[in-house]
Amino acid sequence: MIDLHLIGIGTGNPDHLTRAAIAAMNAADLILLPRKGDAKSDLIDLRRTICADVLSGATRVVEFDLPDRDPAAPYLRAVDQWHDAIAVAWKDEIARHLPNGGRLALLVWGDPSLYDSTLRIADRLRADGSAMTMKVEPGITSLQALTAAHAIPLNTVGAPVVITTGRRLRAGGWPANADTIAVMLDGDCAFQTLDPPGISIWWGAYLGMAHQALIAGSLDDVAAEIIQTRAALRKRHGWIMDIYLLRRATGWSAVSTGPVSLGL
Known part of the structure; x- marks a missing residue:
C-alpha cells in the first residue's frame, strides 16, 4: 500500500x-x-x-x-x-x-x-x-499570491470571478456574466485580443520569489509594458510562471505600479 x-x-x-x-x-x-x-x-x-x-x-x-x-x-x-x-x-x-x-x-x-x-x-x-x-x-495558490502582492480583493461586492486560461480567453473572449477574470497558463498574452477601454489588469510573475515582478494599471496603459517585461524575464531565466487579474470598471481601479524587483 x-x-x-x-x-x-x-x-x-x-x-x-x-x-x-x-x-x-x-x-x-x-x-x-x-x-x-x-x-x-x-x-x-x-x-x-x-x-x-x-x-x-x-x-x-x-x-x-x-x-x-x-x-x-x-x-x-x-x-x-x-x-x-x-x-x-x-x-x-x-x-x-x-x-x-x-x-x-x-x-x-x-x-x-x-x-x-x-x-x-x-x-x-x-x-x-x-x-x-x-x-x-493545501497550499497558497498563485492567485492568492497575486492578489496579496497587489493588495487587492479578488472580487467586487457580490460579483462572481471566472478563473480561466489564456487559451480559452483567446478563443472565447471575455466570459459572460463576469466582471473579474483570473487568467492562468497564458504563454501568448491573450489580453491583447480584448478591447482594452474600461479594463484594469494586475499582473505578476515569479510570485513570492526573489525576482518577483508586478505591473498594474489600465490595460490601455500597461499592456505593452507587460509584454516587454515578460519577454525580458523569460529570456533571462529561461522560463516564466505568471498570472494576471482582469477587471472591468466597477468603481475599483488599478494604480499603475510599474515592474517591481525584476531581477534584470
Missing part, C-alpha cells in the same frame, strides 16, 4: 509552507522531485532548497526526469498522453524506491486543486489497480 501525500508548497517562497505541509514532508518515507530540464533548473533548485530547509528526519529525496509533452500533437491529446507517461514514471520510481509500500510525498506548486494535474495523474495509478490512499495538504 502506498500512502500518497500531495503537498501544496506555494509559489516558490519557503515561507509559504504551512505547518501541516512541513509535518507531512517529515512523515514521508520518500519525496519525489521531478526534473524538467536545464531551462527550468530554478524550479528543481527551489524544491531542493525547501527540502533542505524543512526535513529533519530520515525522509529520502529522489529526483527523476519528467517526460516531455509532445508539442506537435493536438493540445488535449498531447496533455492526455503526457499524463499517461508521467503516471508510468511515478509507478517506476515507486517500484524502485518503495517496493514494499510506504508513505510517498509529491510537492505541488501552489495548490493541487488549481490548474494542476497531479490529482488526475494519481487517479490513473489507482485506476490501474495500484493500492493507494491519497491525502492533500
Whole structure:
C-alpha cells in the first residue's frame, strides 16, 4: 500500500509552507522531485532548497526526469498522453524506491486543486489497480499570491470571478456574466485580443520569489509594458510562471505600479 501525500508548497517562497505541509514532508518515507530540464533548473533548485530547509528526519529525496509533452500533437491529446507517461514514471520510481509500500510525498506548486494535474495523474495509478490512499495538504495558490502582492480583493461586492486560461480567453473572449477574470497558463498574452477601454489588469510573475515582478494599471496603459517585461524575464531565466487579474470598471481601479524587483 502506498500512502500518497500531495503537498501544496506555494509559489516558490519557503515561507509559504504551512505547518501541516512541513509535518507531512517529515512523515514521508520518500519525496519525489521531478526534473524538467536545464531551462527550468530554478524550479528543481527551489524544491531542493525547501527540502533542505524543512526535513529533519530520515525522509529520502529522489529526483527523476519528467517526460516531455509532445508539442506537435493536438493540445488535449498531447496533455492526455503526457499524463499517461508521467503516471508510468511515478509507478517506476515507486517500484524502485518503495517496493514494499510506504508513505510517498509529491510537492505541488501552489495548490493541487488549481490548474494542476497531479490529482488526475494519481487517479490513473489507482485506476490501474495500484493500492493507494491519497491525502492533500493545501497550499497558497498563485492567485492568492497575486492578489496579496497587489493588495487587492479578488472580487467586487457580490460579483462572481471566472478563473480561466489564456487559451480559452483567446478563443472565447471575455466570459459572460463576469466582471473579474483570473487568467492562468497564458504563454501568448491573450489580453491583447480584448478591447482594452474600461479594463484594469494586475499582473505578476515569479510570485513570492526573489525576482518577483508586478505591473498594474489600465490595460490601455500597461499592456505593452507587460509584454516587454515578460519577454525580458523569460529570456533571462529561461522560463516564466505568471498570472494576471482582469477587471472591468466597477468603481475599483488599478494604480499603475510599474515592474517591481525584476531581477534584470
